[in-house]
Amino acid sequence: MKFGTKAVHAGIEPDPSTGAIMTPIYQTSTYVQESPGKHQGYAYARGANPTRNALQKSIAALENGKFGICFSSGMGATDAVIKLLNPGDEVITSNDLYGGSYRMFKHVFEKYGIKFHFIDLSNSANIAPYLNKNTKLMWLETPSNPLMRITDIRACVAIAKKQNILVAVDNTFASPFLQNPLDLGVDIVMHSVTKYLGGHSDVIMGALVVNDEKLQQELFFIANSCGAVPGPFHFGPVLLFCPRRRRQTTRRGSSFSLSPRIPPDTSRIARRARPIHRVVQWPPRANRHPVPPSPRSVAGRDLRRS
Ligand SMILES: Cc1ncc(COP(=O)(O)O)c(C=O)c1O
Numbered sequence: 001m002k003f004g005t006k007a008v009h010a011g012i013e014p015d016p017s018t019g020a021i022m023t024p025i026y027q028t029s030t031y032v033q034e035s036p037g038k039h040q041g042y043a044y045a046r047g048a049n050p051t052r053n054a055l056q057k058s059i060a061a062l063e064n065g066k067f068g069i070c071f072s073s074g075m076g077a078t079d080a081v082i083k084l085l086n087p088g089d090e091v092i093t094s095n096d097l098y099g100g101s102y103r104m105f106k107h108v109f110e111k112y113g114i115k116f117h118f119i120d121l122s123n124s125a126n127i128a129p130y131l132n133k134n135t136k137l138m139w140l141e142t143p144s145n146p147l148m149r150i151t152d153i154r155a156c157v158a159i160a161k162k163q164n165i166l167v168a169v170d171n172t173f174a175s176p177f178l179q180n181p182l183d184l185g186v187d188i189v190m191h192s193v194t195k196y197l198g199g200h201s202d203v204i205m206g207a208l209v210v211n212d213e214k215l216q217q218e219l220f221f222i223a224n225s226c227g228a229v230p231g232p233f234h235f236g237p238v239l240l241f242c243p244r245r246r247r248q249t250t251r252r253g254s255s256f257s258l259s260p261r262i263p264p265d266t267s268r269i270a271r272r273a274r275p276i277h278r279v280v281q282w283p284p285r286a287n288r289h290p291v292p293p294s295p296r297s298v299a300g301r302d303l304r305r306s
Contacts, residue, residue, distance in 0.1 A: 003062070003177055011057025015050075023054040025232045047224045051232050056207070059197065062176040063189050065209035067216035069223055074172065074192025075100050076228030077206030079108075081168050081188055083222045085136055087113030092130050093139040094121040096147045098170065098192075101139075124155035131163065140186075141170040148173075157185035172196070182211055188219075198238050205230050205238060 001010065014021050026049050031042040042048050056068035071077040078101055085091070093105065095118040105116045117130040121140060138160050142151040153169060160167045168188035169181035175196040181189050191197055193205035210216050223229055 001061070006058075006061045010061030011054045011059075013054070023051055026051050027232050045232075046227055046229055049232055052230065055238055059176075059191070059193070059207045060209050062197075063171070063182055063209040064176075064180045065182045065189065066211045067209065067213070069208045069210075069216065069219050070193070070230050071206035071208070071223060072228045072230045072234070073204045074170075074190065074194055074206035075104060077190050077192075077208050078104060078170070079228060080208065080219055080222045080226070081137070081139070081190065082109050082114065083226070084166070084218060085109075085114050088115075088134055089136040090115045090117065090130075090132065090134040091137045091139055092117050092119065092121075092127055092135060092165075094141055094144055094149070094151065095119055096144040096149045097139075097141050098145040098172075101141065101170070105139075120149075121151040121156070122149045124152050124159060127156070127159055131159070131165075135163065135165050138165055138167045139170070140167065140181075141173075142179075143173045145173055153179075153181055153184045153186060161185065182209065187212065187215060193238060203234050203238055205234055 012023055015024055018024070026045075028049075029045050031039055031044070033039040033043065037043075042050065052070050056070050058068070059070070060066060060068035069077075069080075071080065082091075082105070091105070091114065093101075093116055097105075097118070102118070105114075105118075110116065115134070119126050119130060121127070121142075127138075138156055140151045140153060140156055142153065143149065144151075153167075157167050159165075166188065167181075167186045168190060169186050170190045170192075171179055171181055172190070172192040172195050176191075177196075187210060189209040191207045191209075193207050194201075194203060197207070198205060208219055210219065
């Protein structure tokens with residue numbers, strides 16, 4: 001399935017109870033059980049809700065992953081990943097991270113005995129001195145917020161896999177339109193759905209996508225136990241009202257990556273894009289997926305309309 005088709009259709013099945021073609025917003029906290037434990041797959045909405053399930057499948061498909069788990073925010077999703085760790089474990093991460101991630105790592109989790117190494121990940125050679133037997137996670141954010149620094153995902157995965165270290169990528173800024181870290185060997189992809197995936201600035205939400213079933217179960221256990229799950233009116237808009245918008249915003253968010261093909265001074269967007277492109281030269285060859293040439297990126301007139 002191409003990206004645009006996935007953005008519209010993936011995960012969405014006609015509703016089995018009514019035949020509604022689009023997934024309804026199930027506004028319920030609990031579900032009737034025939035007898036204790038005997039139900040139709042839904043017991044209590046902190047654990048599962050059909051609308052959330054559809055959105056999780058949809059986001060997983062956009063990331064070429066098997067399992068998606070939605071959270072009440074991007075930070076809720078990040079929190080769940082760090083809760084996979086134990087006191088004494090160490091994490092290698094970037095010295096240019098989204099400020100909220102830095103705050104959580106440094107001021108929430110360090111006091112529980114997890115050690116974070118904030119290093120310049122734009123050169124993977126910087127990693128080696130910080131590796132030891134306690135290293136359990138690499139948390140990458142590429143491009144980074146705020147400096148748009150780039151980390152070579154493949155190079156980090158190659159280092160991590162020698163030592164069985166989990167690799168997680170905050171893919172919020174790239175969006176799944178441009179970068180699918182699972183395809184590069186990463187274990188966990190995280191999104192602040194609040195940004196490109198939501199697209200309307202009307203929802204706070206986060207998501208994780210994984211391929212490994214055991215990892216999915218562990219993360220689901222944390223989500224259900226700790227409770228940072230979104231309510232149905234939060235995932236409803238992302239799933240039901242935004243599929244096209246999602247495709248458009250992820251495409252538009254990528255305008256800077258396509259900027260080498262934009263002739264200079266042809267449009268307002270091109271002018272805005274150039275400085276970012278100068279800084280990041282992105283996506284780097286290592287993380288790049290084949291992006292089909294877009295006529296919109298070479299025609300200033302078309303770009304102005306987008
Ligand atoms: C790169 C990145 N990661 C994570 C987050 C946190 O996401 P949320 O605001 O949905 O909690 C943000 C928010 O700006 C972000 O930019």
